[in-house]
Amino acid sequence: MKRVTIKDIAKELNLHHSTVSRALRDEKSINPRTREKVLAYARKRGYQINRSALQLRGDKNNVIGIVVPNINHSFFSNYVSLVTDLAFKHGFVVSVFQSNESLDQEQEIIKALIQQNVSGVIASVSMETKNASHFSLLSDFHIPLILFDRVDFSLPVPKVVLNNTEVLQNTVKLFASRGYKRVAYLSGTPVSSVFADRQKGYFEGIEQAGLSYRHCKIIENFTLEESQEALNQLFGNDAPDALICDSHIFMLGAIMKLQKLGMKIPEDFGLAGFGSFTGMPLISPGLIMLKQPENEMAEAAFSLLIEAIEDKSKIEKDETILCKASILETGSEGKLYTQ
Amino acid sequence: MKRVTIKDIAKELNLHHSTVSRALRDEKSINPRTREKVLAYARKRGYQINRSALQLRGDKNNVIGIVVPNINHSFFSNYVSLVTDLAFKHGFVVSVFQSNESLDQEQEIIKALIQQNVSGVIASVSMETKNASHFSLLSDFHIPLILFDRVDFSLPVPKVVLNNTEVLQNTVKLFASRGYKRVAYLSGTPVSSVFADRQKGYFEGIEQAGLSYRHCKIIENFTLEESQEALNQLFGNDAPDALICDSHIFMLGAIMKLQKLGMKIPEDFGLAGFGSFTGMPLISPGLIMLKQPENEMAEAAFSLLIEAIEDKSKIEKDETILCKASILETGSEGKLYTQ
């Protein structure tokens, strides 16, 4: 009734456990007859290797840690889903942690990752984390780390990020080229590298397009309520004629606001934004969708990690992979502006 | 530069490793002066316990396995998020697996869970899994299992499910009481317990309400395209005047269809469905939302698991916790029909 081990098999077959171990690993030094006997008995008893024992010997335990601010967020859940599949295909198992945007929890998570002896970590830092130096504890334990999307550029590790600055520049310029003059922006707190970079891009884009109107509203929590409040202020006086949103929730709020005002997209108003939900293209045509290449980003992060796990000398490789968002317009079929 | 172990600390302080172990665990038999010395040095060197070694001794490793069909699905991502937080608060770590609705992968996952020596598992079985007997392998290894949402009632383990049959009965009857005569249903394949139960409830509800119209369309893949195809057939001839949807995607398709037909909700047509997305209540008022008590379900599953982990005699307790969905109507404020 107990879990069967290599020693159990050895005792049963009157062999030494080392012989059984070798047989199970298909070592050439083992007599084929013996190997068959061992394999047959192991199968019969449902033997499963004990990875804790392996790990204790110094072998890798093939666990990858994934740290995200919140799993229940379409971007991150998709990303976790992709990495989980990639990992499983490569014989890894994932441990998932969410920081809930809290620095304290992030620190606890790092301890847990170390105690678990994970083979490597991919992390997106929390909003609260201005300084991600606690992540360097991982390198003290020789655990490779890849930063993803929300990164701290001061950490000397490989990173995968979106071309946030450029996308905002291009979106503003696209609007300008279409004749919109008053392009506003609903963003998140610039503590996060993502939003800081985008805000930089927004202002640069305004500059480059020769526009004068500039309104960037910061939204703390990505809820419909907060976005509507911000929209009311924005439309109160000095209203925009185009808007870029950092979240599909903001876009939803904007669509509703515009419906109330009786304004049509894109004739009366230009609307662009990151993220989408099922059917959004069909609810309102003429939307500019800023699409992150999620598969590409996940795959890049994963292969960087595998590389670092297999060759630890690369842990400190301070390389940044910049993935390009595409700018699409909803309609009968999505039109591609930038790849 | 190497990871510091108990033995390292012992050597440095001229103590036996067992003494250090006891000091770190705050055993009363240790001299307070010694303990302080050990703690100070451990802190200084950044000692972190090695859970693999612990686990090898037979102690629990505090890893919980979560198996879902797909992480990137709002219901499951929310559920994984909730369980992850609960687990972390209780000193557990989660390993997440997705079966991609594939039986093969599910079997691989079970092996991985056993090799990892997880303390317990919460699983939702895949669509492809008609017979979940492979899960019983876990019990051979004395690993507690809780089934969640998508369950196989033939397995003698604790389960947490929604009152699927009842909800569909009640929704049909609610529509009937409001004067709708032709209530249709868009569902998933009844291989899954969830949809089988709901379909049963639909037909029972029709029966109990004394209606004659009955149209239950099965949709294989929950995409907007497939749902629109089904809706076109449904509205082709013998059209319904009310519809119950198993997914917010179907609801979205229906809303768009109704807009095209110029029909208003709820005056001309009754629409109900499971799942929601941000802002749905504001897109169309008068919707009947069938809301799963996600927190309650996650908490129930988690506490069942903890119970089973702490007292293995309860592993085989074949108990089913039935959580009640609420039936809400969107509007200025959600109106509650059933708790």
Added chain:
DNA sequence: TATTTTATTGCACACGTGTGCATAGACTAT
């Protein structure tokens, strides 16, 4: 002072696995 109790620490083992080395037996070649 002799003896018993108490306080603190060390020793040895176990958990499951893999590997370098030694050993034993069988076969080959001179």
Added chain:
DNA sequence: ATAGTCTATGCACACGTGTGCAATAAAATA
């Protein structure tokens, strides 16, 4: 027949931790 090679298996150790028991020293009691 003796030495040498090859084949197959056993032995012993290591990984990091915790615990029952033994041992030592110090303190308390008689």
